[in-house]
Amino acid sequence: MTGDTAYLADWQIDLGGILIGRGTSVPLRDIEGLGTPDRRSGDRPIPGEDGNYPGKDTYAPRVLRISAGIRTPGDPAAALDRFAALEQAADTEVRLTPGAVDVLRIRRPGAPVRRLYGRLAGVEAVSLADAPFGWIxxxxxxxxxDPAWCSDTLSGLNLPLDVSSQDKQGFTAPLRAPITTGSADPASRPGWALNSGNRPAWPSVRILGPAVNPRVWIAGVPDAVLAFSVVLGDGESLDVETRPGTRTVMRNGQGSAAGTLVRPSRLDRFFVPPGRSEVRWSAQDATGTSRLVLTWRDAASSI
Known part of the structure; x- marks a missing residue:
């Protein structure tokens, strides 16, 4: 499953639909902040002794500082209009909406387009001395x-309740022992997820009813389980966001349904790990029409 996005050439950046960089009227000079983000240390002093006890270190937000120039030779009005458009991109409803983010998309040579979620913090004219000549x-x-760089394309799975077979709808009488479910070869099941990056990818989860007490898990990831005490009728859905800072559970797109989560659910542990992993789920559904839809963007530590 892929998302339709605008094409980017090498060393081009898309800021809220405004294209800058190579081949545009806003060539790049430098980009700072592409290395390791600042760390927030969890170290603590050791009482009565030298040194610290090593704690959990986390990353601070990734701050990018892009030096560029607006170049419209002999056309100062066009240069100022271009600057105004960039200013407007930084002054949208996103800054007034808690939880909302801007998207920066970038492409470097030898790599696919990647995106960064955050806030376009500002656009500054370093000097207007050469603005009459079309240079700002x-x-x-x-x-x-989120300091991770995400794939520009969306990956996903759309799974029936019995993910071991796309056309199995249950048991057929008469039953004979031994009774087994699933494929003898796990690799033949359709629930495999691939994260081609080197960081965990936080998925969006949708469960489409009818389904009673659904449970979703990712094999091989400790505590990656989402279990619900809920009865979903035909046409009803649960939508779960797992990305840090935006973790929510919604029923039918209206209001929080976080209260339907039961142990051992862990939103903070439900991620698609780097490489190949298997997504499984279970529920009660007499019709065999319920579905699990899981979507994610591969995540990497650099562009």
Whole structure:
């Protein structure tokens, strides 16, 4: 499953639909902040002794500082219009909406387009001295609230209740022992997820009813389980977001259904690990029409 996105050439950046970089009227000069983000140390002093006890270190937001220049030779009005468009991209409803994010898309040579989720923090004209000649050096700041770089294409799975077979709908009488479910060869089941990055990918989960007490898990990831105490009728759905800072459970797109989560559910552990993993789920459904839809973007530590 893939998402339709605008094409980017090498060393081009898409800021809210505004294209800058190679081959545009806003060539890039430099990009700072592409290395390892700042760390928030969890170290604690050891009482009565030298040194610290090593704790859990986490990453701070990734801050990108893009140096560029608006170049429209002999056309100062076009240069100023271009600058105004960039200013407007930083002044949208996103900044007034808690939880909302901007998207920065970038492509470097030898790699696919990747995106960063955060806030377009500002656009500054470094100098207007050469604006009459159609040249305005600018500085763009983007704060990546999630420091991971995500794939520009969306991956996903659409699974029936019995993920071991696309056309199995249950048992057929008469039953004979031994009774087994699933394929003898796990590789033949359709629930395999591939994250081609090197960081965990946080998926979106949708369960489409009718389904009673659904349970979803990712094999090989400790605690990657979502279990619900809920009865979903035909046409009803549960939507779960697992990305840090946006973790929610919604029923039919209206209001929180976080109360339907039961042990051992862990939103903070439900991720698609790097490489290949298997997604499984179970529920009670006499019709065999319920579905699990899982979507994610591969995640990497660099562009």
């Amino acid at each position: 050096p600018i500085q763009i700041s983007f704060v990546g609230l």
